[in-house]
Structure formats: C-alpha cells, structure tokens
Amino acid sequence: MATALKNLSEYDPANIPDASDFKFGIIVSEWNHEITGAMLEGARSTLLKHGAKPENIFVYYVPGSFELTYGAQWLAENRNVDAIICIGCVIQGETRHFDYICQGVTQGITQLNVNYSIPFIFGVLTTQNIQQAFERAGGKHGNKGDEAAVTAIKMAHYRKMVIEE
Numbered sequence: 001m002a003t004a005l006k007n008l009s010e011y012d013p014a015n016i017p018d019a020s021d022f023k024f025g026i027i028v029s030e031w032n033h034e035i036t037g038a039m040l041e042g043a044r045s046t047l048l049k050h051g052a053k054p055e056n057i058f059v060y061y062v063p064g065s066f067e068l069t070y071g072a073q074w075l076a077e078n079r080n081v082d083a084i085i086c087i088g089c090v091i092q093g094e095t096r097h098f099d100y101i102c103q104g105v106t107q108g109i110t111q112l113n114v115n116y117s118i119p120f121i122f123g124v125l126t127t128q129n130i131q132q133a134f135e136r137a138g139g140k141h142g143n144k145g146d147e148a149a150v151t152a153i154k155m156a157h158y159r160k161m162v163i164e165e
C-alpha cells in the first residue's frame with residue numbers, strides 16, 4: 001500500500017536538480033541479476049535524463065547484497081564521487097539467511113552514511129518472492145532503480161548546497 005501511494009517513479013522531473021556537475025558510483029549485486037540489471041538500467045537512464053554525463057557514472061558489481069557495503073566503501077575511498085547508489089535484491093527463502101542479509105546490508109549502508117561525507121543510497125529490494133521484485137524493477141510499482149537515482153541526485157545537490165552556502 002505504501003509503495004502504491006508513494007511511487008516515486010512517477011515523480012515530477014521539473015523538481016529534480018540538474019545532475020550535470022555530479023559524479024555517481026553505482027554498486028550492483030549480481031545475485032538476482034535479472035532484477036538488479038533492470039534496476040541498474042532504470043538508475044542509469046534516470047541519471048542521464050537529468051543531465052549526468054555517461055563518463056561520470058561508474059558502475060561496479062559485487063557477488064551479493066551482503067557485499068554492497070564493502071563495494072560501496074571501497075569505491076568511496078578510491079573514487080571521487082558525489083553519491084553512491086547501492087543496488088540489490090534479497091528474496092525471502094525458506095531460511096533465516098534472508099533476515100541476516102537484509103540486516104547486514106541495511107546496517108552496513110547506514111554506517112557508511114554515518115562515517116563518510118558522501119551519501120550512500122539504499123536501492124535494495126527486500127521481497128517475499130520474485131514476482132514482487134519484478135513489480136518493483138520496471139513493473140506495476142515502478143522501478144526502484146529510478147527512485148534510487150532521483151534520491152542520489154537530490155542528496156548530491158543537498159551536499160553541494162550546504163558546502164557552498
């Protein structure tokens with residue numbers, strides 16, 4: 001219900017800052033790649049639509065969502081980027097693994113936001129099944145990759161605005 005009412009994929013493009021001055025990192029989990037690949041394409045096309053230059057979008061892959069934290073931290077330490085988008089998809093299975101991975105990546109990305117001076121965007125789907133994931137990766141609930149990109153642009157803009165004022 002919350003997603004249906006707050007589908008940011010239907011945002012007003014006029015309200016998004018220009019992204020042409022920003023550099024973006026995107027870390028993508030290979031696990032559930034048919035979902036994360038669609039989210040990556042959504043994120044990339046949204047960044048480009050708002051002016052980001054193709055040469056200023058750096059895409060890297062990690063094996064699973066649990067590795068997004070390390071992937072994003074290593075990128076932050078070695079590349080000059082204004083925001084990092086973390087893309088993953090964790091699907092609930094029969095085991096507790098789902099809970100551990102969700103908890104790990106959520107806390108990991110939260111810690112990155114606390115410890116570094118650039119924003120890290122949480123573009124991780126946590127769904128009960130693959131159908132729900134497809135619905136959020138270009139289906140009836142929009143593409144959470146688009147939403148992550150919009151958030152990254154807004155946060156990069158926020159960071160720049162505070163520094164420059």
Ligand code: DLZ
Pocket residue numbers: 029031032063064065066067088089090091092093097098101
């Ligand atoms: C092991 C595992 C499982 C069961 N499920 C998922 C998943 O649904 N989505 C995902 O991104 N990764 C999954 N993984 C892999 C873990 O994220 C991680 O790559 C391994 O536990 C190795 O650290």
